[in-house]
Amino acid sequence: MATAATARLILFVALVTGSSGSAWAAQKKEDVAAAPAIHALRPMVGSGGDLGVSCDSWRLAVEANNKRNWKTVPASCEDYVGHYMLGKQYRRDSAAVVDEAVAYAEGLELAGNGTEVWVFDIDETSLSSLPYYAKHGFGTKLYNATSFNEYVLEGSALVLPETQRLFRKLISLGIKPVFLTGRTEDKRAITVANLCHQGYSGWMELLLKPVGFKGTAIAYKSGERLKLQDAGYIIVGNMGDQWSDILGVPEGGRTFKLPDPLYYIG
Amino acid sequence: MATAATARLILFVALVTGSSGSAWAAQKKEDVAAAPAIHALRPMVGSGGDLGVSCDSWRLAVEANNKRNWKTVPASCEDYVGHYMLGKQYRRDSAAVVDEAVAYAEGLELAGNGTEVWVFDIDETSLSSLPYYAKHGFGTKLYNATSFNEYVLEGSALVLPETQRLFRKLISLGIKPVFLTGRTEDKRAITVANLCHQGYSGWMELLLKPVGFKGTAIAYKSGERLKLQDAGYIIVGNMGDQWSDILGVPEGGRTFKLPDPLYYIG
Numbered sequence: 001m002a003t004a005a006t007a008r009l010i011l012f013v014a015l016v017t018g019s020s021g022s023a024w025a026a027q028k029k030e031d032v033a034a035a036p037a038i039h040a041l042r043p044m045v046g047s048g049g050d051l052g053v054s055c056d057s058w059r060l061a062v063e064a065n066n067k068r069n070w071k072t073v074p075a076s077c078e079d080y081v082g083h084y085m086l087g088k089q090y091r092r093d094s095a096a097v098v099d100e101a102v103a104y105a106e107g108l109e110l111a112g113n114g115t116e117v118w119v120f121d122i123d124e125t126s127l128s129s130l131p132y133y134a135k136h137g138f139g140t141k142l143y144n145a146t147s148f149n150e151y152v153l154e155g156s157a158l159v160l161p162e163t164q165r166l167f168r169k170l171i172s173l174g175i176k177p178v179f180l181t182g183r184t185e186d187k188r189a190i191t192v193a194n195l196c197h198q199g200y201s202g203w204m205e206l207l208l209k210p211v212g213f214k215g216t217a218i219a220y221k222s223g224e225r226l227k228l229q230d231a232g233y234i235i236v237g238n239m240g241d242q243w244s245d246i247l248g249v250p251e252g253g254r255t256f257k258l259p260d261p262l263y264y265i266g
Numbered sequence: 267m268a269t270a271a272t273a274r275l276i277l278f279v280a281l282v283t284g285s286s287g288s289a290w291a292a293q294k295k296e297d298v299a300a301a302p303a304i305h306a307l308r309p310m311v312g313s314g315g316d317l318g319v320s321c322d323s324w325r326l327a328v329e330a331n332n333k334r335n336w337k338t339v340p341a342s343c344e345d346y347v348g349h350y351m352l353g354k355q356y357r358r359d360s361a362a363v364v365d366e367a368v369a370y371a372e373g374l375e376l377a378g379n380g381t382e383v384w385v386f387d388i389d390e391t392s393l394s395s396l397p398y399y400a401k402h403g404f405g406t407k408l409y410n411a412t413s414f415n416e417y418v419l420e421g422s423a424l425v426l427p428e429t430q431r432l433f434r435k436l437i438s439l440g441i442k443p444v445f446l447t448g449r450t451e452d453k454r455a456i457t458v459a460n461l462c463h464q465g466y467s468g469w470m471e472l473l474l475k476p477v478g479f480k481g482t483a484i485a486y487k488s489g490e491r492l493k494l495q496d497a498g499y500i501i502v503g504n505m506g507d508q509w510s511d512i513l514g515v516p517e518g519g520r521t522f523k524l525p526d527p528l529y530y531i532g
Contacts, residue, residue, distance in 0.1 A: 054355075054359075054362065056355065056358070057355075057358045057359045057362035058362060060326070060362070061363055061366060063326060064329045064330055064331075064363075064523045064525075065521075065523065066363045066366050066522050066523055067362070067366055068366075089320075092320045092322070092323045093320075093323045093326050093327075096320065096323035096324060096327045096332070096333070097327055097330075100327060100332050100333055100334075101332075255331075256332055257330045257331065257332055259326065
């Protein structure tokens with residue numbers, strides 16, 4: 001990781017200072033048009049340069065649904081993920097998604113009869129488990145259902161403020177929020193308390209998974225969305241931090257994938 | 267952008283040096299477990315901090331299909347996109363996707379009768395138009411069909427070496443590559459020549475869009491994939507740089523989204 005960090009350091013030093021102290025920084029846009037730099041894309045032979053593990057690339061592959069079924073964050077990316085989550089970038093990335101969602105919602109023509117709903121996942125979408133993951137290696141350790149459930153039962157998960165901004169905007173527009181979570185039905189009371197305590201109110205439904213449900217997250221969640229649709233609701237939006245939150249028919253009018261480099265649910 | 271760059275500079279300086287010269291860097295993991303830092307996620311009021319346009323967040327939103335139907339790269343991100351494309355990160359991000367694809371392909375159990383195929387888009391998937399975009403503002407200018415078609419007809423697009431690595435691996439495994447492109451049929455000869463010249467050979471089919479085709483990219487491409495399926499082929503993989511390359515039934519056994527911050531095709 002030091003190599004990647006060093007390369008990025010040089011990158012950002014160059015960005016900030018406009019320094020031409022490196023070959024990279026010396027490539028002004030006008031020179032680029034003359035195109036010799038393009039040859040950086042030629043096949044690399046031998047040792048292959050420094051295309052080693054890049055936590056940036058790993059995270060992007062996760063977010064674009066290229067990297068699937070992973071059990072843990074690569075050990076070498078623990079600090080990277082921690083810094084990402086605790087620094088401003090996670091917040092900024094979340095804000096960019098919510099900005100899109102707000103613009104989309106504001107542009108909708110509503111039927112005016114209150115049938116439009118918006119589906120929200122809970123963990124890492126509406127509430128943050130970051131305090132838990134900060135104590136448990138930022139995703140580098142195998143998921144421990146016992147200790148995570150203990151955390152959930154504390155009811156102390158924190159608001160994700162960008163999502164809450166969208167949630168409130170939707171209510172003001174007349175679109176009804178529905179929570180749809182992989183948390184099981186036996187956690188209803190603590191989940192309601194946690195959501196309320198963190199400033200959420202006015203949701204239409206809170207759908208929790210039946211205890212003992214067999215099947216994938218996609219099967220469960222798309223099945224619940226189908227029930228909403230069959231009940232006459234129009235799912236105009238669908239937001240989650242996992243692709244399994246938002247894939248599966250019916251997806252809803254539009255899906256929004258919030259960042260989550262901490263864990264994967266298939 | 268300077269503000270974002272400065273913040274990231276501080277971030278990476280801290281990463282590299284382990285400096286505790288900033289409040290951020292002083293947050294050691296052990297301290298984090300004690301959790302005060304989590305409060306950075308609390309709602310911001312007033313001026314809202316420095317959550318302005320972040321080209322990093324913009325690119326992530328594009329790659330995760332949150333940002334859609336955009337016409338141009340934000341003007342303020344021209345340098346960012348140029349640096350991304352010409353530097354090592356684009357290559358690294360592409361390599362991470364291809365690594366996943368190779369691992370997936372190697373893990374497949376093939377029928378042994380040559381029915382498995384893998385669909386590749388061409389522009390920004392198999393061949394790179396980067397020399398064109400480097401001369402035209404890295405996506406910050408509106409798409410100009412005339413000048414881009416002139417570029418295509420030069421037949422000078424460059425190989426994307428990570429994709430070619432996958433392409434060759436698939437052939438060695440007995441999976442047949444199929445090119446499926448939004449380029450129109452009248453560009454068949456120059457497209458074949460360009461692909462050959464850049465080291466591609468051994469594809470099963472090259473499917474180009476009929477001249478005058480009306481309909482979306484998703485409709486065209488999923489329709490062609492359906493024809494392949496109806497002809498008895500099993501689409502085990504599907505790779506493109508646009509979500510419209512890979513969404514739409516049938517998607518194929520697994521989809522792979524290569525990075526492309528230059529343009530959007532809906």
